[in-house]
């Protein structure tokens with residue numbers, strides 16, 4: 335096996351030189367794809383997640399069509415909450431709803447620990463099936479929510495704009511907060527390591543909402559828990575650590591861990607990488623709205639980001655957050671093709 339046989343996405347995660355910049359999209363296995371929308375007319379979202387044949391099919395949908403350099407398993411960050419004793423529903427228009435959000439210490443203490451292989455077998459089966467189909471051509475990413483982002487959905491009972499309940503628990507009952515974060519961290523570790531055993535070769539930790547915290551609160555209430563996760567993760571696979579709005583906590587995210595730090599578009603990629611240091615990789619950071627068009631602007635924005643990355647090993651091209659459901663498929667193809675063409679021989 336020569337270096338050229340190792341997929342370029344994996345090499346970039348390890349900051350090794352690649353012939354071109356690898357690219358994938360967060361939420362690439364989802365609603366912007368017509369075939370996904372048609373499957374969703376037949377099946378509720380959670381059924382898609384829990385039926386390995388369907389989850390496998392959805393995972394593979396964007397692979398041939400878009401020419402991306404990595405697959406991400408079709409699942410959701412909220413799935414591990416169910417076996418912890420949480421009643422989860424995805425409602426039309428409102429997104430996730432948690433019917434029994436823990437609001438007292440007793441309720442937090444009642445949350446169960448999970449064994450991911452036994453409690454979420456459908457995810458591991460889907461991962462195995464996807465790996466059989468991909469045959470090592472492109473790598474499969476496993477993922478989990480980070481404890482802070484999971485805690486926010488759990489405590490708020492769903493999505494939120496102001497995170498008032500989450501911050502209240504954190505600041506008013508720190509010891510209860512830490513118990514909750516420890517329980518979530520244990521679940522995340524079990525979940526990610528099971529995904530690696532099933533065949534995921536890279537993992538991404540989504541701390542999507544960590545950027546709403548002050549740096550000092552991130553340091554006290556989140557960082558120790560995220561750090562524990564990276565320590566207890568199977569050391570065999572590279573890990574990507576992602577958050578949005580993270581300009582205030584970049585250095586701390588690096589301290590928490592991850593071989594690659596994922597950023598959104600609110601900070602220039604070169605400025606972020608300079609602050610992080612070149613001993614970690616960087617993932618990002620096109621504004622998902624840029625994919626609404628026109629194609630010439632998509633290409634010029636891609637060129638700008640590649641210019642900021644300066645062809646340095648360790649850049650993985652991605653959006654700064656999930657692809658918008660309104661995105662035309664052909665615009666995603668334009669982006670992927672532009673990343674590959676413009677980054678060649680840089």
Ligand code: CP3
Nearest residue numbers: 360361362363364379406407408409410411429540542656
């Ligand atoms: O990236 C991929 O394509 C893999 C699959 C994936 C999904 N969710 C499928 C999904 C991944 C990686 C996620 C991560 C996820 N889920 C995050 C972190 C990333 C981020 O966007 O910040 C979060 C916060 C969630 C929780 C979640 N799941 C919300 C808030 C919602 C509703 C709003 C929305 O974006 O749709 C979901 C539903 C969801 N997860 C869908 C998909 C394809 C849409 C379900 C549908 O078909 O209606």
